[in-house]
Amino acid sequence: MTRVSSAWVACLELAAATSACVRAPATRTTATPAMGPPSAVSRPAPDPVDPSRAVVVVQVDGVDVDWSAPWGSGKPWTRTLTGLAIDGRRILVSGWGLRNHRHVEVHKPGTIARAAAKVALFDVDAGLAMLTVDDPGFWEGVAPALLSSALPGLRPVKLLHATAEGMRVETSDGVVSRFEVSGRCDFIHVKISQVDTQRAGVSDVVSVEGHVAGLVMSSSNSDVYALPSRTLIDFATEASRPPYRGCATADFMGQKLSNPALRTSLGLSADDGGWLVSEVSPLGSSSGSLEPGDAILSVAGTRIDSDGTYADPAAGRISYAALFSEGHHPQDAIAVQLVRHGERQTVSVLLKRWPGEQTLVPWFGPDSAGYTVRGGLVFQRLSHEYLLTFGRDWETRAPPRILEPYELERWSSSLERPGVVVLTGVLPVAATLGYEHIGSLVVDRVNGLPVRSLDDVRAAFARPTGGFHVVTFALGQGVQRIVLDAKEAKDADASIREKYHVEEEGVGPATPH
Numbered sequence: 001m002t003r004v005s006s007a008w009v010a011c012l013e014l015a016a017a018t019s020a021c022v023r024a025p026a027t028r029t030t031a032t033p034a035m036g037p038p039s040a041v042s043r044p045a046p047d048p049v050d051p052s053r054a055v056v057v058v059q060v061d062g063v064d065v066d067w068s069a070p071w072g073s074g075k076p077w078t079r080t081l082t083g084l085a086i087d088g089r090r091i092l093v094s095g096w097g098l099r100n101h102r103h104v105e106v107h108k109p110g111t112i113a114r115a116a117a118k119v120a121l122f123d124v125d126a127g128l129a130m131l132t133v134d135d136p137g138f139w140e141g142v143a144p145a146l147l148s149s150a151l152p153g154l155r156p157v158k159l160l161h162a163t164a165e166g167m168r169v170e171t172s173d174g175v176v177s178r179f180e181v182s183g184r185c186d187f188i189h190v191k192i193s194q195v196d197t198q199r200a201g202v203s204d205v206v207s208v209e210g211h212v213a214g215l216v217m218s219s220s221n222s223d224v225y226a227l228p229s230r231t232l233i234d235f236a237t238e239a240s241r242p243p244y245r246g247c248a249t250a251d252f253m254g255q256k257l258s259n260p261a262l263r264t265s266l267g268l269s270a271d272d273g274g275w276l277v278s279e280v281s282p283l284g285s286s287s288g289s290l291e292p293g294d295a296i297l298s299v300a301g302t303r304i305d306s307d308g309t310y311a312d313p314a315a316g317r318i319s320y321a322a323l324f325s326e327g328h329h330p331q332d333a334i335a336v337q338l339v340r341h342g343e344r345q346t347v348s349v350l351l352k353r354w355p356g357e358q359t360l361v362p363w364f365g366p367d368s369a370g371y372t373v374r375g376g377l378v379f380q381r382l383s384h385e386y387l388l389t390f391g392r393d394w395e396t397r398a399p400p401r402i403l404e405p406y407e408l409e410r411w412s413s414s415l416e417r418p419g420v421v422v423l424t425g426v427l428p429v430a431a432t433l434g435y436e437h438i439g440s441l442v443v444d445r446v447n448g449l450p451v452r453s454l455d456d457v458r459a460a461f462a463r464p465t466g467g468f469h470v471v472t473f474a475l476g477q478g479v480q481r482i483v484l485d486a487k488e489a490k491d492a493d494a495s496i497r498e499k500y501h502v503e504e505e506g507v508g509p510a511t512p513h
Contacts, residue, residue: 051207054145057166058083062101067386070371071502081203082162087144094203095122095129109169121239125184125356130239145212147229151314152176152213160205172199179315184356185247186321189225248351250324251284257306266295267342273305282414289349295339299323360413361406372454374461375489376432382420399440401477421451431488442474
């Protein structure tokens with residue numbers, strides 16, 4: 001697994017508001033790309049076409065969840081996205097622009113006639129969505145995109161952007177500067193620099209010589225990051241073959257093996273590369289196959305160097321994580337050569353889908369359990385979206401105790417510890433007198449029972465202790481415990497529903513999937 005880049009975090013907030021490279025000419029294809037690293041062998045390419053003929057305008061209306069008061073109606077919004085028409089009368093878009101959507105319509109640039117669109121698939125982890133349009137008239141004059149099956153070289157590209165009013169498609173310039181592995185799915189991303197981000201945005205289409213080379217997923221300063229078309233091809237192919245399998249990831253962390261003493265202690269030779277496994281996520285693909293202390297020598301026959309990178313024939317030196325995700329899916333088996341306790345062996349890693357919503361601190365919400373209110377106390381599962389309630393600089397403004405699980409432990413969820421529950425606020429009722437100022441505290445126990453989910457909170461409040469509800473918090477937060485009179489808390493639940501129009505539990509406005 002790789003750490004999420006700041007550009008991806010910036011993309012989430014926006015939605016809530018030199019490597020050598022060998023380029024191969026593109027081919028039109030709807031087949032699954034070859035497994036593993038891409039081929040750099042040139043192939044004949046069809047005659048280029050105007051990629052703007054595949055660009056459509058996507059108008060989205062939605063309601064964002066107010067995570068400070070998740071029972072509320074939320075904040076409505078409208079946004080315009082660039083959509084890419086592909087074979088099968090389907091439209092690809094960046095999924096970030098669809099989060100918490102309610103209604104989606106599409107139209108061709110320069111026209112006002114809109115057609116209703118359906119969200120056929122939204123993979124939150126990949127950040128991609130597939131739309132369908134039933135109206136046959138909409139497709140007249142729309143030409144499916146020619147998707148390149150090879151990564152673009154380090155070269156100039158064009159960005160196609162549907163303007164906010166949706167009446168035209170603007171074209172701007174950029175230059176491919178490098179390739180990076182990032183995101184929940186550990187996909188290779190194309191970094192495009194020297195971009196006028198005032199004329200570009202999430203879901204814009206990247207074009208090279210009449211072929212589509214990618215789809216923009218995020219931006220940062222004068223750079224944008226795009227998923228290459230070979231990943232779009234794979235996504236479209238998987239979407240057409242239900243059940244959709246999603247992406248697979250390695251789900252382990254490691255460290256460099258450049259120190260001679262460390263290498264010798266592990267039994268590595270001077271000719272070995274090697275990447276030391278330091279932590280294996282309990283619910284991830286590597287659990288049961290890899291162990292802390294393993295020195296990874298190769299993945300699927302590709303050598304891993306001591307800095308955790310490999311030489312991709314098209315992308316240059318990139319993270320080992322891409323070898324588990326690029327061209328692979330859950331239920332695929334990957335051969336990993338390693339040194340364990342001084343002995344060389346090969347193990348098979350059976351890839352799994354471990355959705356981001358199942359990590360200890362999920363990036364996305366709302367959680368299926370939403371929130372729960374008991375006796376005026378508001379409990380929620382800690383998530384990245386809750387952290388965003390502290391503002392764009394949440395990484396410095398949020399309390400350190402709730403940042404720790406996100407920064408240090410978010411890949412460590414297990415069946416015994418599926419999440420982190422936070423007391424996010426206190427409603428002013430008789431039962432909570434004196435506690436009104438308390439909030440953003442990690443909950444440890446309720447009535448003596450460990451709390452790892454909102455279901456634990458609900459079950460514990462059904463078992464008061466000696467006529468009281470006792471909520472204790474994790475150490476290091478200043479507040480150790482709060483105590484509620486059980487009868488007052490029960491009375492408060494009824495008055496809260498009447499006075500504040502707050503249900504005891506709910507999910508808030510959720511994105512349809």
